Amino acid sequence: MWHADPALVRGGGSELAEAASPAFRVSACFPYRAAHPYALAAQWEDLFAVFAPILRQRCDRIQMWDDPGAKARRSKAIQPGDWHPFVHLRSMHADVDDGMFVGFYFVDASDKRDMRGRGPAAFRFFVGSAIRLDACIPLDDWDAGAFDIDALVAALQALPYVSFAAGYGLCLSDRFAQGDGGEFLGQLMPLAQRFPALDLVHAEKRTWFSGTEHDFAKVGLTGINWLTGVGEPFATQGGWDRLGAGLPAGITMSRGPNGMVFQLGSKPISGEAGVDDDTLPLYAALGGRLRSVWLPQPRPSPLFGDDHARESLAYERRFFGQ
Secondary structure (H helix, E strand, C coil), X not given: CHHHCHHHXXXXXXXXXXXXXXXXXXEEEEECCCCCCCCCHHHHHHHHHHHHHHHHHHEXXXXXXXXXXXXXXXXXXXCHHHHCHHHHHHHHCCCHHHCCCEEEEEEEHHHCCCCCCCCXXXXXXXXXXXXXXXXXXXXXXXXXXXCXXXXXXXXXXXXXXXXEEXXXXXXXXXXXXXXXXXXXXXXXXXXXXXXXXXXXXXXXXXXXXXXXXXXXXXXCCCCCCCEEEEECCHHHHHCHHXXXXXXXXXXXXXXXXXEEEEEECCCCCCCCCCCCCCCHHHHHHHHHHHCXXXXXXXXXXXXXXXXXXXXXXXXXXXXXXX
């Protein structure tokens, strides 16, 4: 199995394994004003409730930014009110016009050393010029059926998302955000080559913005994974009927009030050659369909480091036919 790769087995001497954990991962982007937690606290609480049972078992500390623009709360102990984090955020400040740079993340108990987010359990939420969500659950919980995927999709469909992707990936330490040099970021490249369906992008590298609230064209889609959500503006730009019509066998689509969700195959995959050969072509099939909506462009901060800009762009375009 992909998660047994020596580079990802903790205690095996791999530097990468000390900064990343295999996980079932949900990554999403939302528009600032339409999806702000001050206005949609109940909907966000419904989404958090899908993860909460696992987080309660796996996480023991929290980083909380509940005062817009201020430093994180000094106390890292999880307080009772933190288990309703969106209600808490709104109780502290409720002005959407002045609600930027708030958020939180629940930290896995194994991260006590530095709280940098290596997981495998994590729930990160942050409001910048757009809203970013990155949540992970351990593969043991996924395999045991402890996660309600139908409830996840229903909760996401109730929010005005730009896009989201859910499937296998890595819960990544913040070392991958700034990067401890391009060499460290480059350690992800062999995994990207062996397991092309994995989500290997740190949340802070996925959603960079120019500062314009609706500047989603450059940032684009969150990615393509087992579940791929396409919301506005991309659903309208691509044409709702055209994007959802005549899908290849193996791809299903459900349409909600805020976008469409594509499911690629019956279960998540890593894309490993010889293991997922029957399902991986579905990812390229959806990428070809979405290519008219968005083709990834070079980023100011390449995913695999400044020394690997070309490889970083190729990774982002791997399912888009270029």
